[in-house]
Structures are given as C-alpha cells and as structure tokens.
Amino acid sequence: MNSSSLSKHKEIRLYLPKHFTKVLMICIVLLGVCVIASLVLGSRLVRFQELMDGLFHPDIDSYGANIVRKRISRTVFTLFCGAALGVAGSLMQAVTRNPIADPSILGVNTGASLFVVCGIAFLNISTAGQYIWLALAGAAITAVFVFGIGSMGRGGATPIKLVLAGAATSAALSSLVTAIMIPRSYAMDQFRFWQVGSVGSANWNAIVTFIPFLAVGILIALITAPALNALALGDEAATGLGVRTGVLRLVAAAGGIFLCGATTALAGPIGFIGLLSTHVVRLILGPDLRLVIPMSAISGAIILTLSDVCGRLLGNPGELEVGVVTAFVGAPILIILAMRAKVRSL
Amino acid sequence: MRNQSIEFIMAGRRKRRRRWSLVTGLLVMLLVILCCAMLLLGNTIYPIQDVVRALSGESIKGVSFAVNTIRLPRMLAGLFAGFAFGIAGHTFQTMLRNPLANPNVIGITSGSSAAAVFCITVLHANGAVVSAASVLAGLATVTVIYFLSRGRVFSIGRLILIGIGLQAMLDAVISYLLLVGAQQDIPAAIRWLTGSLNGSQLDELPPLMIAVMVLTPVVVVLGKHLDLLELGEQAASSLGVHTDKTRVALILSSVGMIAMATATTGPIAFVAFLSGPIAKRLVGAGFSNAIPAGLVGVNLVLGADLIGQFAFETRFPVGVITGILGAPYLVFLLIRMNRRGSL
Amino acid sequence: MMKPTHTFKTEAAVAGYDHKTVIQGVSLVIPNNKISVIIGANGCGKSTLLKAMARLIKPTSGEITLDGKPVNKIPPKQLARVLGLLPQSPIVPEGISVADLVGRGRFPHQSWLSGWRKQDYEAVAEAMEIMDITELANHHIDELSGGQRQRVWIAMALAQQTDILLLDEPTTFLDITYQVEILDLLTDLNRKRGTTIVMVLHDINLSARYADHIFALHEGKLIVEGEPSEVITSERVNQIFGLNCTVIKDPVSGSPFVVPRGRYHVQQEATS
Numbered sequence: 001m002n003s004s005s006l007s008k009h010k011e012i013r014l015y016l017p018k019h020f021t022k023v024l025m026i027c028i029v030l031l032g033v034c035v036i037a038s039l040v041l042g043s044r045l046v047r048f049q050e051l052m053d054g055l056f057h058p059d060i061d062s063y064g065a066n067i068v069r070k071r072i073s074r075t076v077f078t079l080f081c082g083a084a085l086g087v088a089g090s091l092m093q094a095v096t097r098n099p100i101a102d103p104s105i106l107g108v109n110t111g112a113s114l115f116v117v118c119g120i121a122f123l124n125i126s127t128a129g130q131y132i133w134l135a136l137a138g139a140a141i142t143a144v145f146v147f148g149i150g151s152m153g154r155g156g157a158t159p160i161k162l163v164l165a166g167a168a169t170s171a172a173l174s175s176l177v178t179a180i181m182i183p184r185s186y187a188m189d190q191f192r193f194w195q196v197g198s199v200g201s202a203n204w205n206a207i208v209t210f211i212p213f214l215a216v217g218i219l220i221a222l223i224t225a226p227a228l229n230a231l232a233l234g235d236e237a238a239t240g241l242g243v244r245t246g247v248l249r250l251v252a253a254a255g256g257i258f259l260c261g262a263t264t265a266l267a268g269p270i271g272f273i274g275l276l277s278t279h280v281v282r283l284i285l286g287p288d289l290r291l292v293i294p295m296s297a298i299s300g301a302i303i304l305t306l307s308d309v310c311g312r313l314l315g316n317p318g319e320l321e322v323g324v325v326t327a328f329v330g331a332p333i334l335i336i337l338a339m340r341a342k343v344r345s346l
Numbered sequence: 347m348r349n350q351s352i353e354f355i356m357a358g359r360r361k362r363r364r365r366w367s368l369v370t371g372l373l374v375m376l377l378v379i380l381c382c383a384m385l386l387l388g389n390t391i392y393p394i395q396d397v398v399r400a401l402s403g404e405s406i407k408g409v410s411f412a413v414n415t416i417r418l419p420r421m422l423a424g425l426f427a428g429f430a431f432g433i434a435g436h437t438f439q440t441m442l443r444n445p446l447a448n449p450n451v452i453g454i455t456s457g458s459s460a461a462a463v464f465c466i467t468v469l470h471a472n473g474a475v476v477s478a479a480s481v482l483a484g485l486a487t488v489t490v491i492y493f494l495s496r497g498r499v500f501s502i503g504r505l506i507l508i509g510i511g512l513q514a515m516l517d518a519v520i521s522y523l524l525l526v527g528a529q530q531d532i533p534a535a536i537r538w539l540t541g542s543l544n545g546s547q548l549d550e551l552p553p554l555m556i557a558v559m560v561l562t563p564v565v566v567v568l569g570k571h572l573d574l575l576e577l578g579e580q581a582a583s584s585l586g587v588h589t590d591k592t593r594v595a596l597i598l599s600s601v602g603m604i605a606m607a608t609a610t611t612g613p614i615a616f617v618a619f620l621s622g623p624i625a626k627r628l629v630g631a632g633f634s635n636a637i638p639a640g641l642v643g644v645n646l647v648l649g650a651d652l653i654g655q656f657a658f659e660t661r662f663p664v665g666v667i668t669g670i671l672g673a674p675y676l677v678f679l680l681i682r683m684n685r686r687g688s689l
Numbered sequence: 690m691m692k693p694t695h696t697f698k699t700e701a702a703v704a705g706y707d708h709k710t711v712i713q714g715v716s717l718v719i720p721n722n723k724i725s726v727i728i729g730a731n732g733c734g735k736s737t738l739l740k741a742m743a744r745l746i747k748p749t750s751g752e753i754t755l756d757g758k759p760v761n762k763i764p765p766k767q768l769a770r771v772l773g774l775l776p777q778s779p780i781v782p783e784g785i786s787v788a789d790l791v792g793r794g795r796f797p798h799q800s801w802l803s804g805w806r807k808q809d810y811e812a813v814a815e816a817m818e819i820m821d822i823t824e825l826a827n828h829h830i831d832e833l834s835g836g837q838r839q840r841v842w843i844a845m846a847l848a849q850q851t852d853i854l855l856l857d858e859p860t861t862f863l864d865i866t867y868q869v870e871i872l873d874l875l876t877d878l879n880r881k882r883g884t885t886i887v888m889v890l891h892d893i894n895l896s897a898r899y900a901d902h903i904f905a906l907h908e909g910k911l912i913v914e915g916e917p918s919e920v921i922t923s924e925r926v927n928q929i930f931g932l933n934c935t936v937i938k939d940p941v942s943g944s945p946f947v948v949p950r951g952r953y954h955v956q957q958e959a960t961s
Binding site for chain 1: 677681
C-alpha cells in the first residue's frame with residue numbers, strides 16, 4: 001500500500017493550462033518569424049529571390065545567396081545558444097530556489113571568460129573544442145564560489161546576497177580579464193573576436209561541437225524536472241516525497257553549468273536570457289518545470305535570435321554584440337522582480 | 347563623581363580625536379608623496395629642480411611638456427576625482443546605512459558615464475555640456491532608483507537589486523554608444539566602463555575642481571546631520587534633523603561631485619565603494635569620516651595609477667588596478683556582513 | 690528644583706499611513722510630570738499616536754500642540770530641545786563608542802559646526818550616570834548586550850535633556866529582569882527631574898504598576914483614560930483587548946493585576 005501511494009505521488013498528471021496549445025502555436029510562429037528575420041535582415045537586406053537561392057539552390061553563387069548561407073549557420077547557432085541559456089536559467093533558478101539565478105547574474109559567464117582568456121594568453125589555445133572545456137571549468141568554479149559566498153549566514157542564499165556576490169565576483173574577474181588582455185595584443189584580438197563576434201562568428205564546426213553539450217544539458221533538465229518540482233516545496237518536503245536532494249542539486253546544477261558554460265565558450269558572455277525567458281514562460285504557463293523547461297528553451301531561442309537581429313540593425317554598418325542587447329532587454333526583468341518582491345524575501 | 351565621569355568621557359574622546367588627527371595627517375602626507383611621485387616619475391625621470399621650474403612656468407625643453415601637459419593634469423585629475431569618489435561614496439554608504447549602497451554598485455556612475463559618452467560621441471560636445479549632462483544623468487539615475495525601489499515598504503535590498511539592474515542596462519547603453527560613435531577602441535571602452543586617467547587634459551579639469559571645492563564644505567557641514575541619519579529616520583527626526591532636506595542636500599552634492607569626476611576620468615572602479623570602509627577602519631567611528639574618506643579615495647586612485655603605470659611591463663589604466671584590488675575586499679565585506687546577518 | 694510645565698495635547702487627531710487611517714480622532718492631554726502609558730491591542734494605533742505626537746507623521750486632521758503651538762510648526766531643533774522620542778528599533782551604527790552615541794543626543798543643543806562644549810560633556814555624563822553605564826563609555830556599542838544597548842539608547846534620549854520623553858515600547862525584546870530595571874530607571878528620571886514620560890508598553894501588568902496615568906486605545910479611538918485602578922478592571926480590559934480576565938491586586942505594588950482566563954485551566958471557584 002505504501003509503495004503504491006508513493007508511485008502515485010511520482011505520477012502526478014501533467015496539467016496543461018487551457019491556453020497551452022495557443023501559446024505553443026504562437027511560439028512556433030514567432031520562432032519562424034525570428035528565423036526568417038535573422039536570415040533576411042542585417043547590414044545588407046536580402047531580397048526574396050536571394051533568400052530562395054541561398055536556401056534551396058546550392059549551385060547558385062550570387063553575393064546575396066552567399067550571405068544567406070552564412071546567416072543560416074549563424075541562425076542555427078543562435079537558436080541553439082538561446083535554447084541552452086533559457087534551459088540553464090530555469091535549471092539554476094530551480095536548483096537555487098531563487099528567482100534571480102541567471103548565469104550572468106551569478107558571475108558564471110565572467111568566470112568562463114577568464115578561463116578562456118587565460119587559455120588564449122598562456123596556453124595558446126585557439127579552437128572551439130578547447131575553449132569549451134576551459135569555459136566549463138571556469139563556469140563551474142565561479143558558480144560554486146558565488147553560491148558559497150551568497151549562501152553564508154542567516155537565511156541562506158537570498159536573492160540580494162546572491163546578486164551582490166555575483167556582482168562582486170564579476171567585477172573582480174572582468175578586471176582580471178582586462179589586465180591579462182592589455183599587454184597581449186594578439187590575445188586581445190583573438191579574445192575580442194571571441195567576445196564581440198559572439199554569435200556572429202558561428203560556423204558549422206562550432207555548432208557540431210555544441211550539439212552534444214546542448215543535448216546532454218537538455219536531457220538532464222527534462223529528466224530532473226519532476227524532482228525539481230518537488231524541490232520547489234523546500235528541501236524537507238522534497239525529501240519527504242522521496243527525492244534525494246543532494247544528488248538532484250548536483251546533477252541539475254551540472255546540467256545548467258554544462259549549458260551556459262558551453263554557450264559562453266562558443267558565443268561569448270551573453271547575459272539575462274535565462275532570467276528573461278524563464279520568467280516570461282512562468283508568467284504565462286505557471287510554475288510546473290515540466291512545461292517551463294522546454295518552453296523556456298523555445299522562448300530563449302526566440303529572444304536571443306531577436307536580440308541578435310536587433311544588434312545587427314542597431315549596430316549597422318557594424319554589429320552590436322548580442323550580449324549588449326540582451327542586457328538591455330533582460331535587466332528590466334531583474335528590476336521588476338525586485339520591485340515586486342516582498343521585503344522579507346530579499 | 348560627576349567630574350570624574352566627565353573626565354573619563356573626555357579622555358576617551360581625546361584619544362579618538364588624536365587617532366582621527368593622526369590618521370588624517372598621515373593620509374595627507376601619503377597624498378603629498380604620491381602627488382610628487384606622479385609629477386616626478388614617468389618615461390624619463392627629470393631632476394626635481396627642473397620639474398619645479400617647469401611647474402612655475404619656466405619653459406624647459408622636454409620637461410615642460412612632460413610635466414605640464416601630461417603629468418600635472420593626470421595628477422590633478424586623480425587628486426580631485428579620487429577625493430570626489432571617496433567623499434561621495436562615504437556619504438551614500440552612511441546615509442543608506444549599507445556599504446554596498448554606493449554609487450559604483452547602484453549604477454549612478456554608470457548613468458553619468460553613459461551621459462558623458464553620449465555627449466562626446468554623438469553630440470560631439472565637450473566641457474560644460476558634458477559636465478552638465480553627467481550631473482543631470484547622475485541625478486536622474488538616483489531619482490529613478492529611488493522611485494522604483496520605494497514600493498510599499500522602502501528596503502535597501504530592493505534598492506541595491508534595482509541599482510544593479512539599472513547598471514547592467516546603462517553599461518549596455520555605453521557599449522552601444524561606443525560602437526555607434528565608432529570609438530570602440532579598447533582605451534575608450536576602458537575609460538568609460540572602468541575609469542582611467544590616461545589623456546587627462548588641464549582644460550577639462552575646472553568643472554571637477556570647482557565642484558569638489560564648493561560641495562565638499564556642504565558635505566562636511568552636514569556631517570553631523572549625516573551621523574544622525576545613520577541612527578534611522580525616526581531617531582534623526584526626533585533629534586531635530588530636517589531629514590528630507592538633509593538627504594536631498596547630501597544627495598545633490600554627492601552626485602554633483604561623482605558626476606563631475608566620472609565625466610573626467612570615467613567611473614574608476616570601486617574607489618567610491620572602498621574609501622568609506624577603509625577610512626572607518628583607520629579612523630574609527632565618532633568623528634566625521636567624510637574628509638578621511640576623501641583622502642583615502644585620493645590615495646587609492648593615485649597609488650593604483652602609479653602601480654598601473656610602473657609596476658608592470660605594460661601600463662594598466664587605474665580602473666583595472668582598483669577593480670582587481672577592490673573586488674576581494676567586496677567579497678570579504680559580503681562574507682562579514684553575511685555573518686553579522688546585516689544583509 | 691522647579692518642575693517644568695508644558696501643555697502637550699492632541700485635539701481630534703486623525704493620522705495614519707498612505708491611505709490607511711489608524712488614529713481616528715484622539716483628543717487627550719498629557720499630564721505634566723507624570724508617567725503616562727498608552728495601552729491597547731495590536732494594531733490599535735498606539736505607536737502611530739506616539740509617532741504623530743513626535744511629529745514623525747503629520748496628522749491628516751485635528752491638531753497636536755505643545756504649549757499651544759502645533760508641533761509641526763515648531764522648528765525641529767527647537768522642538769527637539771523640549772520633546773524627545775526613543776523609537777522602537779533605532780539602528781545601531783557599526784563601531785561607534787557608547788559615549789559618542791549618547792553624545793549624538795546633544796545635536797539639538799549644538800550649533801552646526803561646534804564640537805562638544807562643557808555643557809555637552811555635563812549632559813552626557815549625567816545621562817550615563819542615571820542609566821548606570823558610565824564605565825561602558827569607551828566601549829563599542831556592538832560589544833553590548835541587548836539590555837545594555839537599550840540603556841544606551843535611553844541615555845541618548847536623556848542627553849537630549851527634554852522635559853517630555855516619548856518611548857515606543859522601550860522594554861520589548863528584553864528579559865523580564867531588564868524590563869523592570871529599565872522601568873525603574875525611567876521612574877527615577879521622572880521623580881528626580883520631573884520629566885514627563887509617555888510610553889507605549891506591551892505588558893499590561895507592568896503598565897498598571899509603573900503608570901501614573903493610562904490611556905487605552907481601541908481601534909484608533911481613545912476609549913478610557915485615568916489612573917490604573919480606574920482603567921484596569923475586568924470589564925475595561927475585556928473592552929480594550931477582548932480578553933476575558935480576572936483583575937486582582939498586585940501583591941507587591943498594590944496596583945491592579947490582570948489574570949487572563951482562557952478556555953482551559955480555569956478553576957470552578959474563580960469563575961464567579
């Protein structure tokens with residue numbers, strides 16, 4: 001009897017909000033629009049014929065068609081990065097049970113940057129496959145450090161403590177990044193290409209490197225989602241429901257760091273996507289992580305692609321780093337969350 | 347009995363006063379030494395008498411240019427900006443009763459910086475326009491943060507979170523402006539995002555100097571009121587402080603100084619944040635820390651700039667050095683505040 | 690010593706926060722040179738009334754006057770020389786010494802730039818003697834216990850040398866020993882200097898013992914006032930707190946003593 005009641009607990013039916021289908025349709029349409037915009041818009045506007053040529057006629061070798069082909073890899077890459085960051089944000093918020101956990105706010109992006117810079121400057125590293133491991137190490141170490149500082153003292157890791165620990169760490173690390181770069185012009189060029197080029201530097205190589213990380217991260221997220229739902233009720237309640245909270249935290253956090261570390265390694269530091277996409281999804285669909293995780297992948301992809309297009313249009317004839325755009329559109333979410341929060345929960 | 351206790355209290359206060367004077371004196375001495383070092387050191391080290399003669403207006407080949415056009419403006423910019431950051435940072439920290447609530451962390455310097463960049467790269471303005479815009483932007487940032495964080499119940503935590511969010515947005519704006527203004531070279535970016543004394547010019551300095559000289563007395567005179575505000579709104583008010591007026595006056599003068607400094611050197615990382623706590627450490631509480639905090643700010647900026655210029659093979663801008671030095675202290679402070687449970 | 694006399698009263702005062710009116714027309718006259726205690730259930734507006742009297746909140750209508758002048762019209766420093774307030778939870782600044790903190794109470798007597806003069810030292814020393822904290826003068830406030838801290842705060846209010854002193858729950862968060870000690874010290878002050886004391890207290894029995902005069906509030910209105918023996922009766926307490934109780938005579942002080950009656954542990958003979 002005992003075991004049957006337990007298994008019942010585990011199979012709580014996935015409740016789909018009534019408007020779920022509508023939301024999903026809208027998301028897919030939006031995604032399509034973003035993809036087309038990303039292919040067409042930019043420093044050079046592509047005509048319809050050129051778009052068709054680039055997409056479906058590999059033998060036609062016109063200037064416009066080549067631009068489209070370049071933009072295809074970029075678009076795919078952007079979609080992947082956005083999805084990865086969206087899921088990473090959801091995972092981190094669930095693991096820390098903290099509404100403002102986002103790779104950029106926790107300083108994880110800067111940690112990854114520092115390691116990549118050190119790799120470029122001291123170890124002569126130059127390929128994506130090598131960046132990725134360094135970035136992962138940097139992301140993991142920084143995440144543990146920031147969360148460690150933030151959760152000291154009374155009340156555990158409150159949003160305000162986490163933000164401040166993250167801001168302090170970011171500031172220190174970015175000063176170090178600058179200090180390492182200034183004397184090394186070669187490293188600086190390479191690093192700036194890495195940092196500024198962001199999603200623009202994408203090629204199929206990077207995408208292939210990225211796919212395994214994305215797959216593993218998203219898989220972890222989907223598998224842990226039901227248990228993370230239980231964790232949302234608090235450690236004690238989750239333990240009572242039969243969740244091993246320690247293992248769960250470790251696995252889910254590893255998934256989050258995998259996703260954002262890999263993204264940072266290949267696309268440079270991009271902030272606030274996790275925060276923005278997760279909160280938008282939660283606002284519309286409620287807090288069930290089994291819905292939030294896949295949907296924040298989609299919304300993350302939409303937001304990042306849109307930001308990238310905006311960056312291209314705003315920076316014309318050059319390009320505005322996508323990270324700059326996402327900071328501008330994502331930071332208000334932090335402000336809104338702070339405004340709505342109850343004083344005690346800060 | 348009464349006289350005994352008076353004597354006892356007086357003795358304690360004399361001791362604290364002596365410490366205040368001693369520390370302030372030492373800070374001034376260090377400041378003078380650092381100022382001299384800023385003038386004497388450089389690619390070429392000229393004899394002292396040449397430097398003095400060049401400063402007094404004599405034209406000596408090579409020396410005059412190096413000292414009067416490069417080293418003196420650099421020294422003065424560091425001196426006044428450091429003082430402004432130090433004293434204004436201290437004012438904010440004391441007023442909001444939280445060392446983290448300072449212009450660096452909550453985005454006021456970023457606001458001023460963004461305005462300065464906008465004027466310079468987009469409007470191609472300089473001088474008075476840049477200064478005015480920085481001050482207005484600084485005040486606007488304060489106002490926005492204040493209104494957003496008011497909520498039903500005012501909380502410092504909310505204010506800091508909102509400030510950090512605003513700072514992220516403003517830094518994004520700066521990056522964008524630098525790109526649009528086709529100034530996206532590293533030195534410009536570093537100057538406007540972390541602060542640098544490179545390329546300071548004598549004719550850019552007067553607004554900052556005037557602001558510091560006019561507004562410092564205001565802050566010092568209001569020091570006693572500020573000490574009472576530290577006890578909380580109700581206590582201060584029941585002791586006869588016009589809390590609202592005092593706060594407005596203090597915010598206006600601090601932001602005025604900070605904005606001028608930022609328009610001149612960029613937001614030199616962490617100086618506004620570090621000076622107050624360091625001064626308090628050195629001086630102790632009991633007497634107004636405004637002046638010591640300003641002096642600590644100067645010493646930090648000049649010291650870090652000397653380190654950045656001469657300690658390594660490559661020259662580092664001052665903001666990079668203060669950033670690296672300051673962040674561990676921020677982490678330390680966070681840990682300590684967490685332990686005390688005062689966050 | 691001449692005892693100071695003031696007329697401090699509220700006339701149909703209405704006050705509150707933002708859109709919520711808490712005090713709904715309270716008229717009272719504070720008795721001179723006496724200890725008055727404001728009592729009432731949580732949320733009845735005790736603290737709000739005290740804050741309005743210290744002009745921390747402005748009454749939306751009605752008046753609060755000191756010697757015939759509305760408190761909001763008196764220049765703050767001038768008012769602060771006559772009327773002092775100890776807030777419920779003052780903020781402890783880090784690293785400051787006890788003497789310096791007590792000295793901050795001298796602000797209304799000092800000019801803008803002056804340091805401490807002879808009378809400032811006198812006042813601080815006297816306040817610290819009354820509160821028995823002289824030997825702590827050069828300690829840091831962070832090193833003190835809760836009871837000692839509270840004495841330092843009261844000393845600060847004493848150094849202000851006001852004829853009227855308002856205290857918002859001065860004994861909250863203190864052990865019973867310290868509560869009695871603080872109330873004894875305040876009584877000393879009242880007897881020696883003739884300081885008029887108005888305070889909000891939570892403990893009804895301590896209020897009954899230490900008060901010369903009690904104001905009882907209920908839902909923002911003054912429902913009864915007078916000497917403890919008049920106010921603290923079982924019907925009145927029921928009216929003020931909604932508490933069913935028996936009032937007996939305090940065996941120590943002879944003042945009324947409230948013994949609450951719940952639904953359990955009630956002996957039959959006591960129900961009569």
